[in-house]
Amino acid sequence: MLTLFKHLPPCLVGMEACGTAPHWARAISALTHDVRLISPAYVKPYVKRSKTDAADAAVICEAVSRPQMRFVPVKSPDDQALALSYKTRSLMVAQRTAAVNTMRAHLSEFGIISRQGLIGSAELVSLTRNGEERLPDLARENLAEVADLIEAVEAKIAQLDAKLADIVKKDERCRRLIKVPGIGPVAAGTLIALSGDMKRFRSGRDYAARLGLTPRQNSSGERVRIGRMSKAGNRDLRVLLVLAQMSVIRRARSNPPRISTWVLDLMKRRPSLVVAVAMAAKTAGIIWAMLTRGEEL
Incomplete structure (x- = not known):
């Protein structure tokens, strides 16, 4: 060719x-x-x-040939390599989640229940290793293999996090994005790697729409119908921003003065996930301004 x-x-x-x-x-x-x-x-x-x-x-x-057509930017090999690093981490996290859910489901069959999340998974591994009396020997041996898998994957994730943290420290754009509430080193690097050239978006709302954080419209004439969020564009970035703002909401409940009154008022009227999506759309606009104009938060 x-x-x-x-x-x-x-x-x-x-x-x-x-x-x-x-x-x-x-x-x-x-x-x-x-x-x-x-x-x-x-x-x-x-x-x-x-x-x-x-x-x-x-x-x-x-x-x-259409004048209004939108095109996908061509990534350089370095950009692809950086994006691959974050996708590899996502794969590791998915494998850890699958292994933890497997152990949780098998232990529940024997009446052993623990908390959700990473703390709960650590408790499950501890129960498996410490000779739980309710577990038959064969079940304990098989679950020990799953526990080994969880610990091995967690070690790999820790190595990737350290490597990605070093990459972020060397990138001036990532250092600025870390100042955004809810955005950490992994999130900042992922946004840089997967967003591409931010200058191709005319505004922060265009960038939010590209991530699927704006509502769908089914309007005609004077009748305006606003629906649910479109969920268009890159799913990884959309999920990343929404989860980041969920963490901000959790911290806001324990320390309300550190969050804006707009968010506090919205939390009184809407469910947490709806608030997180609205905050994620606003955060996308802030990120666009910081990366295109070189602004500081």
Whole structure:
């Protein structure tokens, strides 16, 4: 394919964004072509009937020529490597959660219950290792294997956190983002790695909409209908910001003076998760301003 593009005059090349798209976009761009990546969700509306390679190519050509089309930025190898670090950590956390849930479910069958969260998982591992009398020997041996898996994954997560903390310390943008309430080193690095070029968003609300934190609309004429949050865009970043603001809400309940009156009033009228989503959308705007304008919090 690269041989074909070598013999073509510089032209516009449209591609659907996928796992291998950044590599091919960089390779084709090196041959003086203008490569633009399009989200498959934005290509789909141009599909007419049957799906074939020729039909897909025609649809992409139609989509890439639209003046209002939004394109996916092409990541550099360094940006991809940084994003891979945070995705690897997410994989480790998911594996730990699965192992803890497995142990919790098996122990509950023997009438052994503990608290949820990391504290509860530590209690479960301790019960398994300390010779719980309610557990048969065979069950104890099998659960010890699960406990070993949990501890091994936790050690890997700790190593990744230390490595990511070093990366964050060297990045001036991450050091500024850490000052945002609820944003820690891992969250700051993830936002930098997965958000791409923030200047392509016209405002903080555009960035919040890109993360799916703004409500859907089904409006017509003078009738305005506002629905639930759209959940569009990058799920990891959306979940990250919402969970970060949930932690802020938990701290606010124990120390109300340290949070804005806007949040306190909202907490009186709305459920915690709704408040967290509203705070996450506002935080997305703050992050956009800090990264595009170089502002400090």
